[in-house]
Amino acid sequence: MRDVVIVGGGPVGMFLAALLAERGLDVAVWEKRVSPSALSRAIGVHPPALEAFSRVGVADDVVGEAVHISRGVAKSAGRTLGAVSFAGVSAEFPFVASLPQHRTEAIISARLEALNPQALQRGVELRGIDDVDPGHVRLHGRSGGHDVFELARFVVGADGARSAVRSLLRIPATLKIYDDPFVMGDFRDDTGDADDAVIHLEAGEWSSRSRCPVACGVSSCTPVSRWCVRPPTCSPN
Numbered sequence: 234m235r236d237v238v239i240v241g242g243g244p245v246g247m248f249l250a251a252l253l254a255e256r257g258l259d260v261a262v263w264e265k266r267v268s269p270s271a272l273s274r275a276i277g278v279h280p281p282a283l284e285a286f287s288r289v290g291v292a293d294d295v296v297g298e299a300v301h302i303s304r305g306v307a308k309s310a311g312r313t314l315g316a317v318s319f320a321g322v323s324a325e326f327p328f329v330a331s332l333p334q335h336r337t338e339a340i341i342s343a344r345l346e347a348l349n350p351q352a353l354q355r356g357v358e359l360r361g362i363d364d365v366d367p368g369h370v371r372l373h374g375r376s377g378g379h380d381v382f383e384l385a386r387f388v389v390g391a392d393g394a395r396s397a398v399r400s401l402l403r404i405p406a407t408l409k410i411y412d413d414p415f416v417m418g419d420f421r422d423d424t425g426d427a428d429d430a431v432i433h434l435e436a437g438e439w440s441s442r443s444r445c446p447v448a449c450g451v452s453s454c455t456p457v458s459r460w461c462v463r464p465p466t467c468s469p470n
């Protein structure tokens with residue numbers, strides 16, 4: 234019987250698994266994807282997360298690969314509206330570390346592999362959870378068309394926004410669906426913004442609601458800029 238089975242091998246699940254493995258617990262991570270995601274997703278890892286990463290020995294690798302964003306700047310029509318420095322947010326990490334999320338995941342995954350090569354089990358999807366008796370749960374999963382079962386003292390749901398663990402255990406959650414769609418992409422950087430994160434707040438003719446900026450750009454990775462743009466769909470029409 235395992236001490237802990239973590240459902241979900243995203244950054245949260247793998248980080249927790251590394252923490253527990255460092256403390257000598259027998260931990261497994263069930264991840265339904267067969268291979269890692271290659272998407273950029275996160276723009277930056279913030280100082281409290283970097284401090285937590287230090288505890289499992291991955292902060293240096295993350296910080297070493299990342300662009301260090303030490304300032305956020307808001308602009309409109311070429312004019313600077315304001316700037317916020319991150320210099321005072323943390324003595325050790327006075328910046329937001331910007332790197333594609335798949336790199337953060339690869340670094341944590343390598344650390345977990347070093348601590349326990351068998352911990353991350355890819356291609357295993359959680360399907361059911363039973364209370365066997367007080368103190369034990371039995372997990373049912375599917376892997377490669379076969380049923381798999383595991384007994385554990387604890388199960389942890391780190392399986393994302395539409396958590397199967399939460400649904401199976403009927404844990405209520407207040408979900409909020411945001412109206413505003415965004416498109417994100419990485420492009421060659423010709424902004425001259427260096428390592429600043431820049432938010433561009435521009436009103437467009439199509440926008441009938443003044444609260445909707447048409448574009449918010451974040452210059453995050455040099456020489457690549459990651460742009461997160463709000464496309465022109467916030468019109469009520």
Ligand SMILES: Cc1cc2nc3c(=O)[nH]c(=O)nc-3n(C[C@H](O)[C@H](O)[C@H](O)COP(=O)(O)OP(=O)(O)OC[C@H]3O[C@@H](n4cnc5c(N)ncnc54)[C@H](O)[C@@H]3O)c2cc1C
Pocket residue numbers: 240241242243244245246263264265266274275276277278279334357358359360391392393394396397398417
């Ligand atoms: C466009 C975009 C931009 C973002 N920008 C930022 C940012 O700048 N900074 C930031 O901190 N965050 C950002 N985020 C959010 C960040 O990506 C998430 O917060 C992060 O991925 C959450 O990690 P997680 O491990 O909790 O969940 P996830 O990354 O969602 O991982 C959950 C894992 O669980 C697995 N899973 C699900 N169901 C099951 C099941 N039944 N059985 C087994 N496995 C299962 C999934 O395959 C997945 O791998 C952004 C996200 C997006 C999409």
